[in-house]
Amino acid sequence: xxxxxxxxxxxxxxxxxxxxxxxxxxxxxxxxxxxxxxxxxxxxxxxxxxxxxxxxxxxxxxxxxxxxxxxxxxxxxxxxxxxxxxxxxxxxxxxxxxxxxxxxxxxxxxxxxxxxxxxxxxxxxxxxxxxxxxxxxxxxxxxxxxxxxxxxxxxxxxxxxxxxxxxxxxxxxxxxxxxxxxxxxxxxxxxxxxxxxxxxxxxxxxxxxxxxxxxxxxxxxxxxxxxxxxxxxxxxxxxxxxxxxxxxxxxxxxxxxxxxxxxxxxxxxxxxxxxxxxxxxxxxxxxxxxxx
Amino acid sequence: xxxxxxxxxxxxxxxxxxxxxxxxxxxxxxxxxxxxxxxxxxxxxxxxxxxxxxxxxxxxxxxxxxxxxxxxxxxxxxxxxxxxxxxxxxxxxxxxxxxxxxxxxxxxxxxxxxxxxxxxxxxxxxxxxxxxxxxxxxxxxxxxxxxxxxxxxxxxxxxxxxxxxxxxxxxxxxxxxxxxxxxxxxxxxxxxxxxxxxxxxxxxxxxxxxxxxxxxxxxxxxxxxxxxxxxxxxxxxxxxxxxxxxxxxxxxxxxxxxxxxxxxxxxxxxxxxxxxxxxxxxxxxxxxxxxxxxxxxxxxxxxxxxxxxxxxxxxxxxxxxxxxxxxxxxxxxxxxxxxxxxxxxxxxxxxxxxxxxxxxxxxxxxxxxxxxxxxxxxxxxxxxxxxxxxxxxxxxxxxxxxxxxxxxxxxxxxxxxxxx
Numbered sequence: 239x240x241x242x243x244x245x246x247x248x249x250x251x252x253x254x255x256x257x258x259x260x261x262x263x264x265x266x267x268x269x270x271x272x273x274x275x276x277x278x279x280x281x282x283x284x285x286x287x288x289x290x291x292x293x294x295x296x297x298x299x300x301x302x303x304x305x306x307x308x309x310x311x312x313x314x315x316x317x318x319x320x321x322x323x324x325x326x327x328x329x330x331x332x333x334x335x336x337x338x339x340x341x342x343x344x345x346x347x348x349x350x351x352x353x354x355x356x357x358x359x360x361x362x363x364x365x366x367x368x369x370x371x372x373x374x375x376x377x378x379x380x381x382x383x384x385x386x387x388x389x390x391x392x393x394x395x396x397x398x399x400x401x402x403x404x405x406x407x408x409x410x411x412x413x414x415x416x417x418x419x420x421x422x423x424x425x426x427x428x429x430x431x432x433x434x435x436x437x438x439x440x441x442x443x444x445x446x447x448x449x450x451x452x453x454x455x456x457x458x459x460x461x462x463x464x465x466x467x468x469x470x471x472x473x474x475x476x477x478x479x480x481x482x483x484x485x486x487x488x489x490x491x492x493x494x495x496x497x498x499x500x501x502x503x504x505x506x507x508x509x510x511x512x513x514x515x516x517x518x519x520x521x522x523x524x525x526x527x528x529x530x
Numbered sequence: 531x532x533x534x535x536x537x538x539x540x541x542x543x544x545x546x547x548x549x550x551x552x553x554x555x556x557x558x559x560x561x562x563x564x565x566x567x568x569x570x571x572x573x574x575x576x577x578x579x580x581x582x583x584x585x586x587x588x589x590x591x592x593x594x595x596x597x598x599x600x601x602x603x604x605x606x607x608x609x610x611x612x613x614x615x616x617x618x619x620x621x622x623x624x625x626x627x628x629x630x631x632x633x634x635x636x637x638x639x640x641x642x643x644x645x646x647x648x649x650x651x652x653x654x655x656x657x658x659x660x661x662x663x664x665x666x667x668x669x670x671x672x673x674x675x676x677x678x679x680x681x682x683x684x685x686x687x688x689x690x691x692x693x694x695x696x697x698x699x700x701x702x703x704x705x706x707x708x709x710x711x712x713x714x715x716x717x718x719x720x721x722x723x724x725x726x727x728x729x730x731x732x733x734x735x736x737x738x739x740x741x742x743x744x745x746x747x748x749x750x751x752x753x754x755x756x757x758x759x760x761x762x763x764x765x766x767x768x769x770x771x772x773x774x775x776x777x778x779x780x781x782x783x784x785x786x787x788x789x790x791x792x793x794x795x796x797x798x799x800x801x802x803x804x805x806x807x808x809x810x811x812x813x814x815x816x817x818x819x820x821x822x823x824x825x826x827x828x829x830x831x832x833x834x835x836x837x838x839x840x841x842x843x844x845x846x847x848x849x850x851x852x853x854x855x856x857x858x859x860x861x862x863x864x865x866x867x868x869x870x871x872x873x874x875x876x877x878x879x880x881x882x883x884x885x886x887x888x889x890x891x892x893x894x895x896x897x898x899x900x901x902x903x904x905x906x907x908x909x910x911x912x913x914x915x916x917x918x919x920x921x922x923x924x925x926x927x928x929x930x931x932x933x934x935x936x937x938x939x940x941x942x943x944x945x946x947x948x949x950x
Binding site: 240247255350362369458463495 | 574575576578579581711737738739740742743744745747748749751752755767768771772775776778779780795798799800801804808843844845846
């Protein structure tokens with residue numbers, strides 16, 4: 239009975255954790271997976287989103303509702319930042335990986351320091367009525383602070399997948415990842431499409447931020463913990479695969495939960511990379527990636 | 531050309547004065563120069579939550595200078611940001627000693643950062659006051675190091691011993707230990723395990739988990755299956771929060787009578803406010819709480835001044851944990867300098883080894899390693915906490931001291947009863 243209790247709960251909390259990891263990785267799946275921009279500042283933007291949600295919540299607004307509204311200003315910030323990046327780097331032919339990495343590390347530090355200056359270094363959290371309560375189904379007991387943000391992930395991913403497969407601009411976004419020149423021949427401005435995609439990725443950061451701050455309190459440096467894992471999720475999924483991001487994140491979440499429950503919690507952080515290494519050895523393009 | 535004996539004497543006198551003049555001038559100038567104390571503060575990086583230590587230093591400096599300074603000289607602080615990075619620390623302390631020419635040192639916050647500057651302090655023979663740094667002098671054995679925090683002798687193993695002493699007095703037979711994979715937590719957990727073995731308490735589980743772990747429900751479920759009577763937890767703020775929330779979300783077995791011990795987080799205002807009544811029943815370490823048994827001269831005035839400064843600096847509004855001990859670190863230096871009438875490093879160190887120091891955190895006596903001669907880490911139980919906010923924690927009765935016995939301010943309430 240104890241084994242069954244642990245196994246069922248590990249499965250449930252692993253799926254919930256995976257959904258939350260997917261939400262954090264989604265923006266990176268667009269910037270890194272589709273645009274090939276190594277945006278290591280994405281976790282820092284997620285935490286900036288979490289702080290924006292905390293501010294809204296202090297005025298009594300529900301974190302998820304606040305995040306949905308805040309996607310608009312974050313989208314605008316993403317557009318502006320990509321414009322700067324495109325002018326300063328890509329158009330001058332300096333958009334190579336190393337320079338981009340340096341730039342985004344710098345951006346990540348600036349975001350962290352700005353948060354420290356603006357909010358201090360204390361942990362910040364949101365007040366929601368369901369924190370401290372759990373959803374119970376048979377042996378499964380899952381805290382609502384995991385369940386609620388976890389439910390957000392499939393909804394966002396479904397919406398994004400429909401947008402990218404059923405709309406003109408979504409298809410253009412996927413096309414720019416494959417052949418920028420062919421896209422411009424067809425009458426589209428690749429820079430405008432990439433700018434839009436970057437804005438979308440930044441908007442998704444605030445939704446991920448809301449999910450993280452519901453799960454637990456954050457400080458300005460909380461993004462660093464997630465950096466390695468979100469890259470692992472994106473690469474494991476196959477660069478740019480949106481449904482694959484959810485599947486890869488759930489695989490990692492469930493594996494971590496089982497390792498914590500049945501082996502040792504010390505092994506849990508290494509699980510993502512162990513799975514990544516194993517998968518890349520068998521499928522170099524990731525689970526859902528296709529050869530380019 | 532011949533020189534008479536008288537002319538030779540005048541010439542020699544002139545040369546002597548010319549040669550001595552810079553030294554006389556420098557010495558006279560030095561008498562007017564401020565006494566400098568140098569340190570780093572983690573203003574950025576993972577330990578930035580400790581940057582309120584700077585308020586403790588600055589209040590000490592301001593109060594001292596307002597009272598006329600030290601030996602008639604002003605006191606000046608030279609503070610740099612170490613970015614919470616051990617790699618930054620040796621270079622900064624070299625600069626403090628060689629370029630800024632500081633007279634005394636405060637160490638960085640904590641053992642990890644301090645370990646990187648202790649050999650330098652010893653090599654340059656500078657008196658260094660340890661800032662909440664655990665066991666940093668155990669291996670270096672520097673005779674001019676003095677600890678501002680009350681870990682006591684053999685602190686590495688015994689700083690959380692009060693929890694196990696309580697467990698023994700409560701007749702606990704089975705204990706579970708869980709600790710974050712960090713030096714501070716692991717040494718406490720290992721020390722606790724040894725105490726349990728000596729006391730005949732069975733350790734039913736001993737989990738070391740990574741500080742980056744996101745979900746602690748599996749750990750709580752495993753603990754539930756082993757039905758311990760006490761759970762000793764050594765955690766950091768994010769995991770402390772997750773565990774405390776897990777108490778209501780997942781639950782603990784009814785057998786548990788004591789929970790907590792080595793949790794970092796419930797000392798900070800932001801988490802105390804966030805967790806509110808969920809803290810009830812938890813017995814945890816602290817260094818200062820506003821209980822009647824800890825009314826040392828000057829502490830209340832300090833906290834009132836701190837509150838104003840903290841508001842302006844946007845840092846922890848309560849400031850019970852670190853800042854009073856930073857103020858006390860300054861007092862350790864100023865009392866020794868006043869008593870010896872000198873900034874001579876040996877005289878100051880010898881005086882501190884031989885005499886107790888009155889500070890806002892009580893009277894401190896140092897042993898040969900510069901640690902407090904008596905452990906005074908508090909084990910305090912949260913009692914009667916509600917969700918009304920921070921002001922309740924400024925009053926007595928919310929964090930009742932159970933150990934050490936000399937400072938006990940109330941009675942232990944069994945875990946389940948305290949939470950009901």
